[in-house]
Amino acid sequence: MSQSFVETKYFTFAESPNELVLKSGVKFGPITLAYETYGQLNADKSNAILIFHALTGDAHAAGWHKDAKAPGWWDPMIGPGRAFDTDKYFVICANCIGGCKGSTGPSSINPASAKPYGMSFPVITIEDMVVSQKYLIDHLGIKKLLCASGGSMGGLMALEWSVRFPDTLESAILIATNYKHTAQQIALHEVARQAIMSDPHWNKGDYYGKELPAQGMAVSRMIGHITYMSERSMEEKFGRKLQDKEKLGYDFSQDFEVESYLRYRGASFVQRFDANSYLYLSKALDYFDLSEDGDLLKVFKGAKSKFLVVTFTSDWLYPSYQSKDLVRAMKANDLDVSFIDISTNYGHDSFLVEIEGQSKLVKYFLENVRAR
């Protein structure tokens, strides 16, 4: 197989005077979305699948960039013969608005001031992310997606799409997701945000070209990693093993392997992700509530797509019961929904690492979307 590299493409819209009216009421534009596509769009444009990335993901869902050390974040799921089979389907993934990997976000240059937006970037929501990607799908000439899918935040976006644009979607695969953040989920995000904002180098978001809030980012990422694993998986992976030591050091340098792991992951995070983006995206997650007035049943009244809802038993960050509430509301609206709670130890991260079972389900589900 020849090594063909994937290229990121860009789509700009909402240029003056057609700025996008965000959920907050703010008019914003222009907006650029970075996106990648894998596979071929068929003649009647009926084989398109839109993948939504999670909090710290990006448009590079699969394949290799030139000189890259690793492939896209969901490469095991997307490719020839894989779950999202690029021999059959046209797979699209875009960086969400507010992100920092090519789409317009706080680190982007504000054309009015020729400086990065920083904290003058408007507060965006999951709905805004979905609406902006609808512009991309329209631009690609796709009237109806075969499927929308994602894990975690990506799942929330696929869910929002299914109720906001029901006529444009045949099916949705929602993995390790939910429909609104609980107090605990908001609290965990708040701690991560405070870690960044209390780093003196954050400087109210004005750190571009200056010292980055590396420590704050590192700490917020450490918190993230703990929530993505399970108690069991951490114990199995690290236990009480010491890092490069025979005995405890009786000081505050690194003793345990788990400490080393967190420090390493934390330190490398700031290299690849923008601190302000993290603030904006985590806030968008906390704001989102599919059942705005508490009525989840009402929300699905107009929905039409076939659903596959997947959760993981050890995911304590987005526990199964939240997806079960979703499934209940879908069933009450007579929607075709399949649900599975996969037995696994990996915690919330399972959607990225527990590929085998998930792949089979996605593959079979997609094959049968048009069966009847």
Place this chain on the structure above:
Amino acid sequence: MEHIRIDHTYILNMIEPNSHVLDLGCGDGELLWLLIKEKNCRATGIEIDEKAIYKCVERGVTVSHVDIDSGLKDYSDRRFDYVILNESLQEVLNPEKVILEALRVGKKVIVGIPNFCNIIARLQIFFLGKVPVTKGLPYTWYNTPNLRFLSIKDFREFCAQRGISIERQRAIGSKNEVFFWRNLFANVAIFLISKN
């Protein structure tokens, strides 16, 4: 129709085409798939075994990974034309509640039960003084998924006591359909029931 289980054949026979069907404890979805293929039904299953769920999704059968006892709560009254409880009743914690809930959620219910009082079982208890292990009911007391042990007569009495009408009944012996002395000679019985 080759290689179709005899109980599946009877159940298929009891269901009108184009019906909306719920199968409680649907296993690998084979019955639902047959109903979709042969009778153009709209089908949903409930199943607790994870491996079986994969098979259902592979067949394109809509399925939910929940237990029967709690899965029925999600549905409104008379939502389905038929609710199927084939060989799953003996594994539920609260069979009475499940049957009554099934009758709430479905216009008609199809129940398939093993007949624990068939003649082989009775002979084993009488002559061997042991809980029967037969070809039709092969489990030992220490290694069985079955929580409940009932006979055709037990089920008929259960229905009579609750005003549940048995619209149709068919019974299977070791190989063929049993028409007479079913409580004695049948291994399995399928009932089509309803309640007003």
